[in-house]
Amino acid sequence: MTKLSKAALAAALLIGTTGLILPVAADAQKKKDDKAQKAPVLGAEFRKAALEAQTQLQAKNVAAAEPAVVAAEAVAKTEDEVYFAQLFRLQLEANRLEQTANGDAAVYRRLEGALAKPLDDLIANPKTEQKDRSRFTYRRGLMEYSQKRYATAVTFIEKARDLGETDPELSLALTKAKVEGGDIVGGAAEMKKAIDAELAAGRKPIEAWYDYIIPRLAKADRFDDYLVWSQAKLKQYPTSKNWRSLIVYFGFSGKRVDLLDKGQKIDLFRLMRVNNALADLADFSQYAQYLNTVGLPVEAKAVFDEGIKSNKMQLTRDDDKGLYAAAVAAIKLDGPISAREAKAKAAATGVSAASAGDGYLGEGNYAKAVELYKVALAKGVTKTEEVNTRLGIAYALLRDDANARAAFANVKTAPRRDIAAFWIIWLDLGATVPTS
Numbered sequence: 001m002t003k004l005s006k007a008a009l010a011a012a013l014l015i016g017t018t019g020l021i022l023p024v025a026a027d028a029q030k031k032k033d034d035k036a037q038k039a040p041v042l043g044a045e046f047r048k049a050a051l052e053a054q055t056q057l058q059a060k061n062v063a064a065a066e067p068a069v070v071a072a073e074a075v076a077k078t079e080d081e082v083y084f085a086q087l088f089r090l091q092l093e094a095n096r097l098e099q100t101a102n103g104d105a106a107v108y109r110r111l112e113g114a115l116a117k118p119l120d121d122l123i124a125n126p127k128t129e130q131k132d133r134s135r136f137t138y139r140r141g142l143m144e145y146s147q148k149r150y151a152t153a154v155t156f157i158e159k160a161r162d163l164g165e166t167d168p169e170l171s172l173a174l175t176k177a178k179v180e181g182g183d184i185v186g187g188a189a190e191m192k193k194a195i196d197a198e199l200a201a202g203r204k205p206i207e208a209w210y211d212y213i214i215p216r217l218a219k220a221d222r223f224d225d226y227l228v229w230s231q232a233k234l235k236q237y238p239t240s241k242n243w244r245s246l247i248v249y250f251g252f253s254g255k256r257v258d259l260l261d262k263g264q265k266i267d268l269f270r271l272m273r274v275n276n277a278l279a280d281l282a283d284f285s286q287y288a289q290y291l292n293t294v295g296l297p298v299e300a301k302a303v304f305d306e307g308i309k310s311n312k313m314q315l316t317r318d319d320d321k322g323l324y325a326a327a328v329a330a331i332k333l334d335g336p337i338s339a340r341e342a343k344a345k346a347a348a349t350g351v352s353a354a355s356a357g358d359g360y361l362g363e364g365n366y367a368k369a370v371e372l373y374k375v376a377l378a379k380g381v382t383k384t385e386e387v388n389t390r391l392g393i394a395y396a397l398l399r400d401d402a403n404a405r406a407a408f409a410n411v412k413t414a415p416r417r418d419i420a421a422f423w424i425i426w427l428d429l430g431a432t433v434p435t436s
Contacts, residue, residue, distance in 0.1 A: 040080035040083075040084070041078045041079070041080045041081070042078070042080055042081055042084070043075075043077065043078070043081065045075045046072065046075050046076060046077070046078075046081045046084075049068060049071040049072040049074075049075055050072050050081075050084055050085075050088070052068040052071070053065060053068035053069045053071070053072045053088045054088070055068075056068050057069075057088060057091045057092060057095065060095050060098075060099070062092065062095050062096050062099060065088075065092050065095065066092065068088075069085070069088045069089055069092045072084070072085045072088055073085045073088075073089065079126075079127055080127065082125070082127075083122075083125055083127035083128065086118060086121045086122050086125060087122065089118045089121075090115065090118035090119065090122060093114045093115050093118055094115060096114070097111055097112060097114055097115065109146045109147075112143055112146070113143070113147075115139070115143065116140065116143065119136045119139060119140050119143075120140070122136050123136050123137055123140070130163055130164060131164065133163055134160050134161075134163035134164050134165035135160075135165060137156055137157075137159050137160040137163060137165070138156070138157060138160035138165045138167060138170065138173075140156045141153045141154075141155075141156030141157035141159075141160060141173065141174075141177070142157075142173060144156055144177075145157075145173065145176065145177050145180075148180070150177050150178070150180050150181030150182075151181055153173075153177040153181075154174065154177045154178055154181065157170065157173055157174045157177060158174065161174070171190060171191065171193070171194030171209075172191070172194070172208075172209060172212065174187075174190050175187045175188075175190045175191040175194075175209075175212065175213070176212070178190060179212075179213075179216055184216055184217065184220045184222065185222075185225075187213065187216075188213050188217065188225060188229070191209055191212070191213050194209065195209060195210075195232070204236055205236060207233070207236070207237050210229060210232065210233035210236075210237070211233075213229055214226065214229050214230065214233065214246065214249065215249055217229060218249040218250065218253070218254065218256075219254065221255070223250070223414070223415075223418055226249075226250065227418060227421045227422070227425070230246045230250075230422070230425065231425045231428065233246070234246070234425060234429060235428075235429065238429055238432075238434055239434050240275055240276045240277040240434040241277070243271070243272060243275040243277040243434065244272055244275075244277035244278075244279055244283075246422075247268050247271060247272055247277070247422065250268070250418070250422070251264070251265055251268045251415070251419075252265070252268070256415075259415065260415055262290045262293065262294055263294065263386055264415060264416060264419060265290060266287070266290050266291060266294065266296075267389055267390065267393065267416075267419050268419060268422070269283075269286075269287040269290070270393060271419075271422055271423060271426065272287075273287070273303070273306075274397065274426070274433060275426070275433060275434055276433050276434055277434075278303075278306075278307065278312065279312065280312055280313060281307070281312070281313040281314070281317075281320070283307075283312075284303055284304060284306075284307035284312065284313045285313070285317075285319070285320050285323065287300075287303050288300040288301075288303045288304050288320075288323050288324075288327070289323055291303065291327075291362070292323055292326055292327055292330070294358075295330075295334075295355070295358075296358060296359065296362040297326070297327040297328070297329075297330035297331045297334065298327075298331055298359065298362050298363050299361075299362030299363070300323070300324075300327040301324065301327040301328060301331065302362070302363075302364075304320070304323070304324050304327070337356055337359040337360055337363070337368075340352070340356060341356055341368075341372070344356045344372065344375070345372075345375055347379070348379070349379055349380070349381065350375065350376030350377065350378070350379030350380060350381030350387075351376070351381060351382075353372045353373075353375040353376035353379060353381070354372070354373065354376035354381050354383065354386075354387050356372045357369045357370075357371075357372035357373040357375075357376060357387070357390065357391075357394075358390065360372060360394075361390055361393065361394055364397075366394040366395075366397045366398045367394075367398065369390070369391075369394040370391060370394045370395060370398070370403075373387050373390060373391040373394065374391070377391070384410075385411050385412070385413055385416045385417075386416065388407050388408070388410040388411050388420075389407075389408070389411050389416050389419060389420055389423075391407040392404045392405075392407035392408040392411070392420060392423060393423060395407055396423055396426065396427060396431060399431055401427050401431070404423070404427060405424065405427065408420035408421075408423060408424055
């Protein structure tokens with residue numbers, strides 16, 4: 001059985017501090033000063049029924065409370081009497097619902113429609129204090145959300161906010177209602193308001209707020225917004241785990257799996273690697289496989305060695321042993337990059353220079369990589385977006401931020417433009433390697 005959350009169980013406390021309806025002395029109805037409040041106008045007949053109703057409601061004796069509430073409703077005549085009768089009806093239905101559900105959230109959600117009319121009556125009643133009206137309105141919004149009537153939920157929750165409701169979960173509830181209703185942009189805007197308010201108050205926004213919006217932006221292919229939100233989250237929570245999840249959402253899940261080519265995925269893996277975000281055998285093995293297939297065995301071997309040293313993987317599977325052996329054999333066959341550097345610089349096109357730059361980048365010789373990538377660009381290499389991305393990466397790993405940003409700025413076309421934007425986020429965060 002699924003137990004009810006605190007929010008669900010709060011229905012049993014909807015009246016809260018209403019208190020006992022006791023007889024009021026005549027002089028208590030007189031104003032002692034300008035700030036004194038007028039006592040409720042309650043007749044003797046109503047008081048008798050109301051006291052019985054409240055006694056049974058406080059005892060949560062639903063069977064005995066039912067006729068008492070009905071009796072109070074029947075004799076309610078003044079505005080105050082109607083107001084208290086409505087409160088009794090709400091509490092009666094809340095008690096009944098709590099007892100019927102018996103802690104089962106699914107049953108509670110299925111039957112909570114019984115609270116709708118009592119809540120609506122109190123929301124519309126001018127006698128209801130604004131703090132209660134905001135609370136009741138918010139509760140109605142949550143009910144509509146649970147029934148997947150998202151547009152109506154948005155209306156209620158926005159109204160509750162306007163009335164001054166301060167529940168800390170309101171922003172997330174409104175965000176969810178908008179997103180589930182198909183308004184991902186509106187939902188993200190609501191969440192941003194809440195985050196901005198937290199930052200303005202000197203508080204750190206809740207990580208779950210980012211985690212709700214970000215994957216939904218990815219699913220909706222709104223990657224410009226996705227990158228903005230990724231940057232915002234990483235500024236607050238710059239962990240290796242978060243770097244990995246954000247990069248995976250971007251390039252290794254959903255439709256993106258087939259959209260990005262191996263070279264693009266390699267540059268994302270490189271960003272994971274520099275952020276200590278390669279998590280396990282699957283990450284290291286896939287990364288190394290891509291490197292081997294594009295002719296970068298030095299980097300492939302280095303990736304495997306790093307995974308083994310960090311205890312994030314073991315070289316026990318036959319496939320991985322084969323990949324590692326292939327990388328070692330290719331390194332011996334290819335020889336040093338310096339041996340083909342002069343030929344690359346003298347070539348008519350920039351293809352071989354770009355290839356040599358990739359080799360140097362994989363070896364960690366970033367200064368040489370920069371040199372060869374510049375040669376490739378000067379010779380009019382066709383894959384300018386790829387070369388500029390990697391030129392930016394080489395500069396970034398040299399901690400030459402200005403030139404890295406200049407190179408990344410020349411990457412204009414998605415998805416490489418977005419890969420470059422991810423690397424810029426790393427620069428914005430100080431090009432530091434997270435430890436967790």
